[in-house]
Amino acid sequence: MDFTVVIPARHASTRLPAKMLADLGGKPLVIHTADRAKASGAAEVLIATDSAEIADAAQRHGHAVAMTRADHASGTDRIAEVAAQRGYADDHIVVNVQGDEPLIPPGVIAAVAHDLAARKDTTASTACCPIEDEQEFTSPAIVKVALDRDGYALYFSRAPIPWPRDAFAAGAAALPAGLPAWRHIGIYGFRAGFLRRYARLEPSPLERFESLEQLRVLWHGHRIHVVVTDDAPPPGVDTAADLERVRAALAVRRP
16 A cells, blocks of 8 residues: 655744754654654655755655745645645555654554545544643643544644543542553545545634644544554653653664
C-alpha cells in the first residue's frame, strides 16, 4: 500500500519560536521527524511549510518540500493545500505527522496508514497510548482521547478524561487500576478526498476553545479510528524544557 507522509512545519510558534529549526545533535528538529517518516515505508515524504528557512534546511538534508500559504489555521488545513497541489486521487492516504514529533516511531506512522486503509467507512485514523502517570493525566499540555468499544474516538480534550470521580474524591494519589486513560499521539491519516472537504468545513467552537483541530472532524459527524500502541514517543516539543528532554533522549540513543 502506497501512502504519503506530509509534515506541516511553520516557522512561527507561540511557546517556542523557531522550534522546527532547533538544533538536535547537529540536525534541525523537523529533519529528525522527516527521517523517521522516511523509515515508515511511506512512498513519499514532504515537509509542508511557508518558511524559506525551513525549506532550505529540508533540501540540504535531502527532504522534499511543498511550499504552502502562510495563513493556515491548522496543520490539517496546510496538508489539505498540499493534497490539492499534488492532485492526489480521492482514496490516496495522506498521513499528517506533526513536525515537532522527532521521536515518533516509524512503526506507528505505518500502523496509522494501514489502519485507515483497512477501514473503508472510516474518515480518519490516529493513535494513542496508555496514560499511567497522574501528572500526565492532569496536564493540559497532554491531549487525551476517550474511545468507544470499537476503538473510535468519542472526544479529544486537554482536560483529564475520563475523570475517576470516586477514586479522586477518596483522596487517591495515583490513577485507579483499569482507568481507560489514553494519551493522543499527534498523527492523523486522511484520504485525500476528505482533505479537500476538510478545508471547506466550518471550524467548530470545540476546536477553537480546546485548540485541537481534530475536533472539527468529530463536530461534523465524521469518525476517527484510533490505533492503541505501547510503542509511543514522549510528548512532542512545545517548550524549551521539552527540547532539552529530546536532546537528552537522542544523546542516549547515539552509540
